[in-house]
Amino acid sequence: MIMTEDAGVQVVRRATVVGAGTMGRGIAQVLAGAGIEVTLVDVSEAQLQQAQEDITQSLHRLVRRGAAPAGQPAEVLGRIRCTPHLDASIGPDLLVEAVVEDLPAKRAVFQQGASVLPETAILASNTSSISITTLAGAVPGPQRVAGMHFFNPVPVMSLVEIVRGERTSPGTVQTIVALAQRLGKSPVVVNDYPGFVSNRILLPMLNEAMFVLMEGVAGKEAIDEVMRLGMNHPMGPLQLADLIGLDVCLHILEVLHRDLGEDKYRPCPLLRRMVAAGLLGRKSGAGFYAYAGGRASDGTAP
Ligand code: CAA
Numbered sequence: 001m002i003m004t005e006d007a008g009v010q011v012v013r014r015a016t017v018v019g020a021g022t023m024g025r026g027i028a029q030v031l032a033g034a035g036i037e038v039t040l041v042d043v044s045e046a047q048l049q050q051a052q053e054d055i056t057q058s059l060h061r062l063v064r065r066g067a068a069p070a071g072q073p074a075e076v077l078g079r080i081r082c083t084p085h086l087d088a089s090i091g092p093d094l095l096v097e098a099v100v101e102d103l104p105a106k107r108a109v110f111q112q113g114a115s116v117l118p119e120t121a122i123l124a125s126n127t128s129s130i131s132i133t134t135l136a137g138a139v140p141g142p143q144r145v146a147g148m149h150f151f152n153p154v155p156v157m158s159l160v161e162i163v164r165g166e167r168t169s170p171g172t173v174q175t176i177v178a179l180a181q182r183l184g185k186s187p188v189v190v191n192d193y194p195g196f197v198s199n200r201i202l203l204p205m206l207n208e209a210m211f212v213l214m215e216g217v218a219g220k221e222a223i224d225e226v227m228r229l230g231m232n233h234p235m236g237p238l239q240l241a242d243l244i245g246l247d248v249c250l251h252i253l254e255v256l257h258r259d260l261g262e263d264k265y266r267p268c269p270l271l272r273r274m275v276a277a278g279l280l281g282r283k284s285g286a287g288f289y290a291y292a293g294g295r296a297s298d299g300t301a302p
Contacts, residue, residue: 010175014091018109020051023126024098026154029055030183032079039090040082048082058155088116096148098126101251107138114139122172124148128199129255132165132192143169148176160185165192194259199252207253209237210268220288238288242281250275
């Protein structure tokens with residue numbers, strides 16, 4: 001990426017991740033893996049406990065496949081402090097929010113963060129669809145707000161989609177680009193627009209796979225196999241929807257449908273029905289496939 005203006009890259013040494021769900025724990029892990037002291041904040045102690053277990057498992061998995069040295073898990077875990085309090089003791093250089101996809105919830109995290117952090121702190125959102133410009137409008141210093149969109153599973157996926165809001169400064173973008181590179185990721189900078197680039201393109205494909213299933217064109221295994229074997233996708237669209245979470249998929253499609261105003265983004269009725277029934281994919285134990293311990297248990301999905 002070419003930057004024409006040197007707007008001053010800040011070095012992130014101590015960071016905060018708010019939200020210890022699937023994405024938040026992955027983000028905390030990769031930040032700590034790059035030597036950054038991380039405060040992981042979540043209102044739920046149970047969620048924080050689960051996050052520590054998941055991060056430990058993921059770190060050992062990286063050691064087993066030779067992607068990290070044997071001593072790394074203890075070192076990385078030692079850099080992550082878990083707390084339910086978003087107060088003045090949190091990492092001051094950068095706050096990454098990864099809480100539920102809900103504008104008021106994200107706005108509240110940024111406002112509370114801004115009230116305890118220095119005004120130089122960067123405020124980044126891992127949102128998959130909420131407008132960065134709208135979020136930034138709610139906090140003092142909108143120039144330090146940007147999207148830092150990671151992909152699941154965070155320790156494995158190389159992309160970080162960096163979203164530039166209307167008032168995001170070049171310095172903020174450069175700081176997040178430099179940070180993503182330090183994490184060993186590949187940053188791509190895009191502008192703030194519904195669904196950004198990734199989900200504007202991905203979600204219509206997943207939605208279409210659901211229509212194909214609902215209309216009886218083929219069964220779930222056949223649909224996934226066509227896309228895996230014919231298009232060389234690492235997993236089929238229904239398997240991927242289960243990995244992302246069906247509630248998250250529905251929410252992104254609703255944003256695309258509402259904000260772009262085109263019926264091609266209309267969420268599939270089957271998706272709505274499944275979310276209403278609590279079938280949310282891997283995290284709930286069942287979606288298009290059934291899962292035990294995060295793995296498919298009905299013998300049909302990887
Ligand atoms: N932590 C550490 N390592 C992990 C891991 C984790 N959480 N998950 C997987 N791995 C490692 C495994 O150890 C394995 O390593 P080796 O190849 O060296 O053995 C490797 O990753 C592959 O894992 P598996 O063998 O378990 O399974 P796989 O080969 O089927 O790969 C996958 C799994 C990486 C998930 C792959 O199927 C894939 O890339 N799927 C597509 C995922 C994708 O598209 N993600 C983006 C979703 S969209 C999103 O997140 C954003 C949004 O806003 C909706």
